[in-house]
Amino acid sequence: MNTAKKQAEQIKEISGVNPLKCMKCGKCSASCPSYNEMDIKPHQFVSYVVNEDIESLVNSKSLWKCLSCFACVERCPRDVKPGKLIDAARQVVVRQKGQDYLSPNEIPELLDPDLPQQLLVSAFRRYRR
Amino acid sequence: MSIEKEFRPKIVAFCCNWCSYAGADLAGSSRLAYPADVKIIRVPCSCRVNPMFILRAFQKGADGVIMCGCHPGDCHYSTGNYYARRRMTLLFSMLDYIGVENGRTRVEWVSAAEGVKFSTTMNEFVEKIHSLGENVRLEDLRCKN
């Protein structure tokens, strides 16, 4: 198995999603609140995994723009759940050392006195291993 | 290569003519595979399945017996599958009591339109029989070749 194929399989496994169920209706992209910030759009995530272009996915800006708000997961008529694929791709990245999107050094300047712990905790979970 | 022979279970499936046999046909024409270990016997209705047939199957070395009929309420003969359901519940608990595990017997309702269900049911059942291994209870050793 070549690397791309292996990575695609890994993403399918982590997410538990079968991207072949997609009928390309675009309801995910229609629902996504972060759509305009994304370079690879939610519906494209599915076809990138099908076509095993994981390199583009893991280098995509979209990984860090997805809110995990589950709007696409809730509304997907085919049970494909693009949000889970994005989560899985993000996992692939943060599980590699030195690939974190958030470093502890950044944090002090991002803090403000009202900021709830919940925010930091979840950001750490999303961005780091 | 292992010297031990691979376990190939003997599985008898009783299918009613109107729903489940047709469901099996649909599984076939849709090319939905299931293991060759399953052999189907056609009966007009699930209520035609005499407990004697099932006992005989185990006696002759079957490792699992499954009975399929129309969904409750959809019986071609109106009420046949209700009789079958009650009968099999009793029979299976008796079989369990004498050591033929519950997993070796199964009742499933498969309509003529449920080729997919037929195939998944058979796959599951064969897998279950594999996990239980060869049936040794009830087998009439005199029948062994």
Added chain:
Amino acid sequence: MKYSYYPGCTLRTKAKDLDAYARASAVALGFELEEIENWQCCGGVYPLGSDEIASKLSSVRALNEAKEKGQDLVTLCSACHHVIKRVNDDMKNVDDIRTRANNYMQLEEPYAGETEVLHFLEVLRDRVGFDKIKEKVVNPLTGKKIGAYYGCLLLRPGKILEFDNPENPTIIEDFIRAIGAEPVVYPYRNECCGGYISLKEKDMSKSMCERIMDSADGMGAEMLITACPLCLYNLKKNGNDKLPVVYFTELLAEALGVKEEVAK
């Protein structure tokens, strides 16, 4: 009635109000919240990979403690509720996760999702009953037009959270009616505020929060209420200040006449 209670990290620090008003209201409504001993942080987000176990264990511990006490587990923070409810669903329905988590936990009796997880709002709706709350209200918030902000964590995925209709929820509106105020329904009440993204992408959160506030304001709301500390923070920090945002428990305490008590 006694419930096990999981407050979570934020309710100990930045969202002390959310917690304190809830406790006082519970007393007024005649049920007791018994805090789980030595609870640990739920992690804030439901573990993303289906292969992760370790990050689910703190939830399992809390769930199991409630089970041992024979109590339902009540949560208040949306994030905690989301995480714990989903982990519980895994423990109930996903064989692999259940087996592996129990292998780690080494409990006397394996945990298999027996505990019922209830959000505080669900306790109000399903156990106390909004009609009963209406009876106990001493300071009805008559005439106040309030928009409910649900966010995403309480509602989705609807099949697992089973909190309310994820696209047209009504529980907080019913709550608003129970305390004598008037609910304002607006379409963006179940759209995301940006969540954790506001740490690094303030602008994104800003556009989302503004849209939510404009929508509520346009429909005639005078204030927003929420159950989530992060939503509250984002709406206040990144919204356009059109509407005040408070925790729903604060209004409940006010209506029940126990707000002053808490302030002391």
Added chain:
Amino acid sequence: MQRIGVFVCHCGSNIAATVDVKKVVEMALLEPGVVHAEDYQYMCSEAGQAKILEAVKEKGLTGIVVCSCSPRMHEATFRKAAERAGVNPYMVEIANIREHCSWIHKDMEEATKKAVILARAAIAKVNLNAPLQPGESRVTKRALVIGGGIAGIQTAIDIADAGYEVDIVEKTPSIGGRMSQLDKTFPTLDCSACILTPKMVEASAHEKINIYTYSEVEKVTGFVGDFTVDIRKKARSVDMNKCTGCGVCQEKCPSKKAPSEFNRGLNTRSAIYTPFAQAIPNVPVIDRDACLKFKTGKCGLCEKVCQAGAIDYAQQDEIITEKYGAIVVATGFDTIKLDKYDEYAYSQSKDVITSLELERIMNAAGPTKGHLERLSDGKAPKEMVFIQCVGSRCADNRGKSYCSKICCMYTAKHAMLIRDKYPDVNVTVFYIDVRTPGKNFDEFYRRAVEEYGVNYIKGQVGKVAPLPNGKLLVQGADLIDNKQILKEADMVVLATAIEPDPSVRKIATMLTASIDTNNFLTEAHPKLRPVESPTAGVFLSGVCQGPKDIPETVAQAGAAAVKAIGLLAKDKLMTNPCTAKADELMCNGCSTCANVCPYGAITYEVKQVNDHGIREDRRIAVVNNALCQGCGACTVVCPSGAMDLQGFSNRQILAEVDAICR
């Protein structure tokens, strides 16, 4: 001992590619009783059947096993061949080595092994077969059509034109069905009522057609050729013979708040009502839940104003029992409920409507008298958005897994009609795929785009948000331009999935007709017997069998009629000879078998028997072969083992079990 011939079919490569047919022949020859075995490319062909005749002649076969496709395909073919060869047709058994073997297994060795075992089981069975003679049963020359929509009407007219009596049972107060609710029809834009009303009149005026409206099928017994059906005629509270259809009662009725079913609840009707102007029969019914007379005892205005004296508050439901030779199901469809699709705001805004509701709005007899307007404020819309596939093609348990088939075309129709009548209204259609197979269908859709300027956007809508200004913000995807679209619309129309009318469930159960997971009735064969139910004597017409448009429905209705006529034209039917039979010596007359027989086919007679030299009178079960359908329920409950089923006897089935487990 039988002399058995085994014939193994290649079915081209269907069987031969996975089953070593030569090996099956070779192994079959080793079985007891087998005196002949051969393989041939197509056993069902003339030449294949000739092989059977030849072998019977040469080797004096008494039993025949064909290893081929499912007996549901060709059992009848081979039985006829046997008959031609002078062998009793019930001496034929089929080993299903195609559907149950070659098509589901890939490994040749494995498939061959299984085919050999299946052949063995069939051989073991044939060894115990006995010649059987079918009996005869009569055919009642009358058909029942359940459902009075376009499907039921067309089927009834076609059967009646062939000279047979037909009864239509329709549950609503008028025939006409869904088609009567439509404004225009695709792809020629005829007015629906203009083409349907003549059909309705033709049916009601036909001397061979009898229509029961406001009636439901309550009970069905019997079998092909001889069904007995109870029909409940619900109390109409109006005497059908006296009423002149003047309509004064409806005008004067003070209770006018009941939601109009015909207008999909978009407006109201009176408690005494005919659903629409062209209703047939033109006799109103009283909705007893809405009528003041029935609710409070006061009122009685309709009785006072009725000059014909037709109002009858005391009328009771009536049960009519009738015999039929054939039954056609034409129960039609409804749109799905949208409570699981709240992202489209259907329950939150009056200006989000279904396509069927739009039909009523566009119709001159509808709630807005045919003016396109918003139901919230009566304003004319300027921007309209259509959303396709709402609840269709879903794999998530919220909607239906199938394509509803008609939505692409009616949406193009709606878009075109709106652009035609209101050129200043912009129409946008969000679609996933536009599916237009059908004569002149794609041309129709292209006209909507090219001539009428309808804006088709490839992408689904994620959310419809009601705005403070009363408009609807539609948030959708444009997958071609790769954009998320935010569009303010005045009205949103949802192409809502269709599903079989919920009443079909109960009817299918009464008829023992099988139904699929989506509640569509199953056809006897998906390609070759598409209008017959697997239950003999039951035929399918219209959407109850699967989504279809009007032309297809009418075509299928005609096909179902032909099948029913083919049955009614026969004077006698051959009955299935595989009936139960009691062994007189073993029967002890306990009545257990009669208790489980669903057909009342078992009675008891006192007969003199000779039990090993002792002559005595005994009470013995007797099976009426004309009534027995051969289910075998009696055989298993018989405590003495006296009851057996011919063609599926205990010994035969045990022989199959033994052969499989050997």
